[in-house]
Amino acid sequence: MAPPQLASTCLSDKPHDHRVSDVTIHFNGCLRGSKRKKFYEGLPVESQRRILRDNEGVSELRHRLETAQCDSTAAARLRTFKSAMRQWCLATNRPSDSYARGPAFDSSRRPSGMSGYFGSEDLVNSHIKAPVMYFKNGQPIDVPGIANSFPNQKVMMSDLLSADETTNLLMQPCDDDVVRYFHLPANNMVWVEEVIARYYHETRPDSEGMFLKSEVMRPKTKTEMLLRPEYWHGQQNFDVDSEVHARHMRPFCDGISVDPVTTERHPKNLALFMPYLHWETDRGRLKSAQIAKEASKQNLSSIAEVANQAAQNQLSQMHTQDTASPVLEPPLTSGSMSTYVGGDRRKALGQVLRTAAALLEAMDLHTEEQLMIKYLHAQPPLHPRRTLDQSYYGALKNTGTRDRDQVVYRGTTPEPHDCIGMESCEQCNEDIRKLPRIVMVDQLWLWILDEKTVITSFPRRWGKNRPDPSAIHKSLRMRFKFAHHQGEISSAYDLALMIVDECSRVFFDRTKTNNRQPNLVELFTGAIRDLTYKQTAAFDQFLIYTHLASRDYKRERYINSDNSTQNTLLNINPEGNLLKEVKDIMDEIHIMMRIKEQQHTVMEGLVKHIRRALVPLVRPKRHSPSAMSWDVGEDELYPGEITRQQKAENERQKANMKRTLDRTDHLLLDLEDRMSELRTLLENAQNTSAALKDLLTLKQQQAGVIEAREAVKQAQLTLKQGQSIMIFTIVTIIFLPLSFCVGFFGMNAIELNDGLLPLTTEFKYMFPISAGIILVSFVFAFSQTVLSNSIVMLARSAVSFGYNTALTWVLVKTGMYVAGRQMLVQANRLRDMEGTITGGMKAEVLRKEKNLERMRAAGHVKKLTARHRVGDDNGSQSGRATPFSPYSVGTPGSPFVVASGSGFQNQGKGLGVSMDDIDVELGERARQHSDHGLAPRKMSSRQLV
Template sequence: MSHHGKTLPAPPSTCLSGEPHGHRVSDPTVHYFGCLRVSKRDRFFNTLPLESKQRILRRIDRIDDLRHRLETAQCDTTAAARLRDFKHAMSNWFAAVDRPHASFTPGTAFESSSRRPSGMTAYFGSEDLVNDYIKAPVVYFKDGRPFDVPGLSNSFPSQKVIMSDLLSEDETRNPLMQSVEEGTVRYFHLPANNMAWVEEAMARYYHERPPDSEDLFLKSKSRRPRTKTEMLLRPEYWQGQQNYEADSEVHARHMRPLCSGISTNLVSSESNANNLALFMPYLHWETDRGRINLTRIVKEVGKQSLNTVAEVADQVQHHMADPQAARDTSEQAPPVTQPSGSEEEEKDEKPEKKRRKAIANILRTAAALLEAMDLHTEEQLMCKYLHAKTPLHPRRTLDQSYYGALKSTGTRDRDQVVYRGTTPAPHVCTTGCSECDEADDIDDVKLHKCTSKKKGCPLCNEDARKVPRIIMVDQLWLWILDEQTVITSFPRTWGKHKPDPSAIHKSLRMRFKYAREGEVSSAYDLALMIVDECSRVFFDRTKTNDRQPNLVELFNGAIRDLTYKQTAAFDQFLIYTHLASRDYKRQRSLSDDNSTQNTLLNINPEGYLLKEVKDIIDEIHIMMRIKEQQQSVMESFVKHIRRRLVPIARQKKATASQPSTSWDVVLGAMMQDAGSPYSDETFGAREEQEREEARRTLSRADHLLSDLEERIAELRTQLQNAQNTSAALKDLLTLKQQQAGVIEAREAVKQAQLTLKQGQSIMIFTIVTIIFLPLSFCVGFFGMNAIELNDGLVPLQSIYKYLFPVSTGIILVAFLFAFSQAVFNNSVVALGRSAVSFAYNTTLTWLLVKTNLYVVGREMNTLANRLRDREATVTGTMKAEVLRNEKNIKRMHAADHVRGLTRRQTTQPRPNENDGIASGRTTPFSPYSVGAPGSPFAPPQGNKGLGVSMTELDLEMGEGVSVRRPSSQRYLVPTAGSRHSPGQI
């Protein structure tokens, strides 16, 4: 590269500028701070033009101002601690290289930048270290066209004002207090959900003092009339909508969804109000690192501002015990991180190793300082407003918005679908060369020349660029004041130096920049754009941003992966079920190969998949709940817009038939003048333009609701897919449970068969033992060397003396070891009872036999048996006779009933009746009449008693009893079936 005909040398490796430069450089600021030594900067600064000098001076002022903020912060921030660590690392570096440098002492006062050119004084900002360094975007539209506000830097739509000016009471500095012309719409954005900022801004808009937060809840504390700010911030529209309690978690703070018109006039009603308040949650994202920093800062601020009673009591006791030590402890700075290692090891280290360690410590502390500087503004904001009377609402994660009572949701946050989809997955590292990856040993790798251009693992290089992210739930606070001013408040992602194209206000500015003329003609058009942009963060397909996670695709991909795994698990289940059935048919024991059985009985894989599906369903439920809240708020918002704009969209010009008022006559006269602004043409064009703008606004409102319904339908589809996968996994677990029951049943059958076989084997051994036991006894007995048996030497009595005691002892010891103590005790008791019973029975039997009592008892027992049999016979006979009598009586009643029926039939006179029978007075014999010939109730000849034969009655009743004797003889002579003859009685 040449410059003025001369070739410029390439930049040194330590230069921050990436372009070649020499005497004249393309970026003097980068060259000044990154290439030159401190001793050469003054000479280079004097050779620069005025514009470059001003740029360097502005950069130096910002650096000095930032150092001043870090060292004079109200609370000990992370950035201030990192700055002290960096100074200490620099001191160690200069000591390692033996260069003179002022040693670092903690707690030193701020030093002005030594790198400032001579003759220049340092500039420090104001004392408000929060509001002076936070800027609020300002956007103006005039007659539907972009408008630049005089006195503000930059141009539309990137104009901003610092928060201290926006909250100032000086009307010349505060654009919120300045009046606007008709047809102008202005928009102010507060970059955090800070209730204190909102109350200050509303008071400045109405040129009033901000209301006391406690007085807002008192309806009639005094008789003075309410101010407009108090009317706008009434409890039912402001603090009453806040979900916050003193003992609740910080992340539980949020405003309940609301959209309502508010009137600042005591006379007018809310239906005709020109003001509107809207609170709506929406989805956004944040890096996992930002979430960790947010959680850490919230805890640190809580410890500094909300000390417990025990901590305060300990501090008071410590101060009272030793005031001087307590003073020294309070003035001591936080400890600085020291490098590891003892002093003796540091003395023995080589100078080269010390320099390397010092450089590594400088790089580490510089990286930590850079991150802390990036978050310093947000940390100061949290430190000042997090626990104020009107507190700041921090950002919430997806689980924090739903589980507000949990103290910590870090584990659940890292279980989000988006976090798993944007986090590097564990893998086996490869070098990028196929031969190196396939080599089994390092020596094998050295045998070939590696052709891989990438050093290291390609997957690791790709994972290094991944940034884990999570879903956040932010809040949109929006007010429309007098239909000309729109004020919003919503947070942004953490870190001011990291560009975020997906930020809501960044997207709004791009949308304002490319808006068509007349697209933003009213405050309602502006509010519809803001609400739509908040609602479509993850559903806008036109945005291609590498940092913003693709929520829809991540959830669809996760559900697809789980569905695929569920299908694979089902196929695996069928395969292993088939293998188990085949093994069972082949009479092959599953114990030979436990892999099939273990796979069928293991539910851990399906349980893990079911847990993942449950997490996905929970997250979709939470997002759908947020979208439904958005829908409720938007419907109320569109209803308010329709109430305001529908009359304008439907209005028509007055016709000649309509009656005219006095104002109509004056207006008609003015409209006849062609040069008047109220002429017929001008007034008609303005009316038509207002109607057209109102119709466009109403159309956008309808499109907004339809778009939101499509997004909810998309989430509902994802939820249905996840639920189908969950149901399939539950069915698979049910099938596994049933298969486990089948396996248990098969195993039980096999165990029963094995038990049966063992029982048969034991039976065979028992039979063999029974056969050979007496044979063995006989052989052993007759084989004894006894005098009585085999002409032996030992008498049989002597053998018994040793045989039975020894056998008894061995048997008792065997039983003692074979059975448990309880069984043994029960056996001993049973044995004792049997012995006593045997002795008792033997003695009693001997006495009965010897005294002839046995014969007497035998005879008495025989007589008792006879009497018992006779009693049974007599009792049975009596019962049978009673039953027969009852049946005979029933038959007699039946015969009388039949006789009565026959008598009624024969009472009428007949033409051919006999002479000897009186008509109507006598009844012919019925075959069922008692005593009639041929009747079954006719008594036999020679029997004057009952008209029924006992033998016939017994046969007819099925008694099966032979002919009975009269009852008077039954007690004397037994029947033929009796056991005893008459002579035996």
């Protein structure tokens, strides 16, 4: 069957009009206004509800951003987008009033599944969903009263935290044959305490008042027993002064008795904390680090900073009200229209695309941003995600450099290359799809309550409000959905085993083909393979240059060598760099093996607890010592006489228990296989490291041979020089008396040759002049530095004194000095005035874009993939449609809309502008202003914002 033909306005070149996950994108961004009604009416009911639900959520989010009391990144990006849309409408002579008005929000038409979005004081918890799954007799069932079906049913976190039994599923009773699973999408200790307290119909324990006398004397509640310090706060491995990324729970797994009177022999409740590997994009890591830094600043702000922030929020509200009112644009005249042609229209269109992509990203990150700001420094606090190096070097303040030195980051980052010509080459087209990624270390928190309720807590990737195929919970839902055996999930222990196994198998599951998730094992194998190849090439090069050095040494008496061979042999920088890389690889593998060892310890505790709970009913078979297997007696589940129905139930429970215990054995065996795979990588890296060390040792020995040869050569040269000096000495000794005699008797003296001067007079001139020359020569020879510097300094000082005296006299006498000082004062005054005026202008511009400075680039800004572009040829007619009508989701009032009319599409297509090529890091402009000293004087960064 041929793929459906897509219109030229589609955001993607792949068929996506029938995909449920992309139906909203196709409806809003690909179809023209005239085709939307027909497309909408031909969709299934569920798809129609999805479009309505998504557009309702977008409109509600826009309303919330424009009316929020505290400003956010998404609110600032929304204002910037609206401003860009007004400029584009001005450039294309289109009406722009709809982009200045706020959304016509109608809360009466909200979907039933979004009840927590409106009228709630807790805007964070009411916008985060917690997945819920129910199993009855081993079979998944749908929870009544919740939208969607298994395994995609979710409830609002605000509902799980509320004390209302009618809305909180945790407080509602369930049958004995039902197993429930609730997941909290963040490692938030506040959520955990509240949820467990709601499960037991109790209030959240006050950790600060537990040590008061009045609290110690009273009986403890079940929640306090389950969250005792040794099982909860005592397992935290950080203090108040630690870095934010140092927060984590120690690997732990143990059964907990909640009975304050008696101690259970086999507790039904269990707490488990386990680290596991996952991944994140480098951009997501950078964004989360920036938000964490901003949240820390807000938490540690002084009174003056709080007052300044309040003034900024008030200014933001004033600006929001200004944007909500109609903007008075200057009327378009023939002169003004002439300026919006060609390049200006292209510039306005490019600005719209950039701000639209930035707005999309900010909307995607808005919930996580608000969650971190609220709970990062709460008591107890939120545990953020950690990188591989942060999990091991928790004391480091900043690990950005180490994070970008990971093997996975280097393997997923495109290498720069020279591209000739204006058109991009195939390598450019391939590199633009690459996304730098890094390895993260997340935490799994798991509780089994009363053997029928499982609560887990682990984070998701930063900003992933949309489905993420590589997410742990997404994999769990698919695994639960396609369970092969009837009754495979018959107890809470089965759920716990599958959750722990799914967290442990990240990066090691060969059955999953996810292009976005990095193939960790393949990347490490490739990095070690490349280093091994370079080490082999370096060894071959060493042997070649060693042979050349030996040949040059033998032929040295005939030819002169340029010493290039010796310089290559003495240079250890290439091998040193290779050794550093392999050491980094070994370090990362050691960290991952350490995490796997912690997982092994936690899994052994889980298996031990499960076996303690099931072994009284199950006994191992002794005839197969190589592989443990289990059996259940007929009379151990139902003692005495049993009926046929009880016997069938006995057989079913026997099979379930055997399956659970067999899964515990396979769980440990699978972890051993993954650890063995990491050991293989470590052994390969160690072999390469040992080979490099051997090569460096050989180079050191070869350097010793070269030094010995050079020493022999120097000794031979010294011997030759001594022989030459001896020859010169002998010649000098022979000819010195002869020269003296010739010189003496050849003198023009009266006593010798009837000359003009007597001999005594000539001696009076000869000896003093010779003595003076010899003395000066000896002084310069043996005291050159002190004497010469003193003479030079004396001469320079004399010349400088005369020059400065004369110049000062001329300047003073002619009046040039006074005139120069007046000109300097005037120039400084003008410079101050210029700085004040330009500083005020820049402050005005930066005040309108007050949030851009938060999003400064950190040295490695990458391009963001965005897929939203909207075209509408109905112009202002679609803008008058009902906001919540499915045919008006492309109206200018919607934040998804980029422009309307076919002209926009033709311009975008002609320009070759793609949302995938948009760099959304608009904060780079503010950073450049501050780095180049363009900020106004005497104004702080907060005043500029």
